[in-house]
Ligand code: HEM
Ligand code: HEM
């Protein structure tokens with residue numbers, strides 16, 4: 001194969017930061033498909049036009065999801081990427097690996113595909129980028145023997161993902177890893193055999209810092225929180241104050257609900273518990289002195305998504321507080337009701353958030369049997385979606401009887 005010149009891509013190797021072009025060139029030394037990939041990408045940059053074709057059902061035995069078909073639209077020019085399919089491999093909860101496993105992932109993928117991978121895609125999976133149709137089954141078999149499984153794709157449940165939670169983080173208000181693992185096993189069918197209007201994502205964050213950005217990236221966001229009052233260690237507050245920390249300016253004044261007061265004489269911090277919205281700010285700034293309360297659980301939020309039929313949505317509160325303990329029966333019961341309603345009413349490519357937007361939050365809440373509560377309202381008078389039903393209204397003449 002003749003080396004092609006790539007002046008535009010080469011520009012992306014300049015500067016002190018890591019470059020994916022440098023990585024691609026290194027991978028190309030071992031693999032001809034990456035040489036063609038680089039050449040096609042350079043052509044795309046010149047023409048400002050993508051050269052990948054979707055389509056064609058590709059997959060492995062017994063699975064309707066997890067493999068994403070990709071073809072070059074100039075296969076004569078780039079024969080080594082005429083077929084260049086992606087496999088999604090379900091990542092472990094919290095993305096924990098040992099180095100032996102990671103080496104094995106790399107070795108298996110160099111043997112069966114381009115060697116290029118992406119840890120981790122937006123969905124959370126291990127993304128194996130680029131192999132031929134006849135390598136799909138052998139790749140899957142190798143990964144399966146090593147203890148991995150395919151992730152979700154298409155109109156089904158996508159691989160759930162979770163922040164590292166209690167494994168490494170003291171703020172975790174529930175066991176994100178366990179919920180993620182439990183639900184992944186529970187919903188194997190929904191993941192591997194897509195059957196819905198469109199995709200559905202769960203993401204689990206242990207606290208409102210929301211390290212997996214579940215509020216923006218998942219249809220059902222599960223975000224840890226606490227129900228009682230955050231805990232303040234006054235000795236550590238004094239230590240912060242004595243070390244020169246501007247507690248009034250950096251903490252109290254930045255509290256979104258002005259729930260905190262600092263007594264600069266006694267160097268004590270007080271919270272007005274009913275005003276705290278559990279935003280994590282004071283905890284993040286004063287981690288040694290402030291921590292979540294003791295009664296922990298999660299807030300469930302619905303409808304987060306990127307722009308598809310409608311603009312991007314952040315998910316919004318449907319259950320202000322749910323204790324999350326295995327086997328998560330209350331959560332699973334609610335999920336079943338949500339999916340049933342969406343499956344029944346959703347149009348093709350309509351995410352749950354868009355369906356709620358179309359049919360109304362009031363109708364959604366009644367269908368899934370959740371009570372409207374004040375915590376669902378972002379701004380008073382801004383969310384006029386909860387209405388009295390005809391049978392709930394007492395008629396004037398009846399009331400006076
Ligand atoms: C230049 C003229 C006006 C200005 C600058 C103005 C400004 C405002 C502002 C800032 C608010 C508070 C909005 C909020 O809290 O979100 C408000 C509320 C209101 N204004 Fe005006 N206003 C003007 C004229 C009028 C007129 C002419 C009327 C009635 C004929 C009116 C009726 C109301 C009502 C009923 C509210 C309460 C709405 C609610 O809370 O839902 N305003 N106005
Ligand atoms: C067909 C005609 C109308 C419709 C469909 C309508 C609809 C609405 C809706 C949906 C709200 C929000 C209610 C909420 O926040 O829960 C609202 C509020 C309001 N409307 Fe109307 N409206 C109509 C006519 C009028 C007229 C003619 C006026 C005044 C001359 C008016 C004055 C107001 C005011 C002042 C509010 C704010 C009430 C508050 O402070 O909460 N509306 N309207």
Ligand code: SF4
Pocket residue numbers: 163164165166169170171172173205206207208209210211212
């Ligand atoms: S979301 Fe919260 S619990 Fe999870 S890793 Fe981030 S800070 Fe820790």
Ligand code: SF4
Pocket residue numbers: 230254255256257258259260271275276277278279280281282283
């Ligand atoms: S968690 Fe947020 S809202 Fe609550 S007291 Fe701290 S800064 Fe204020």
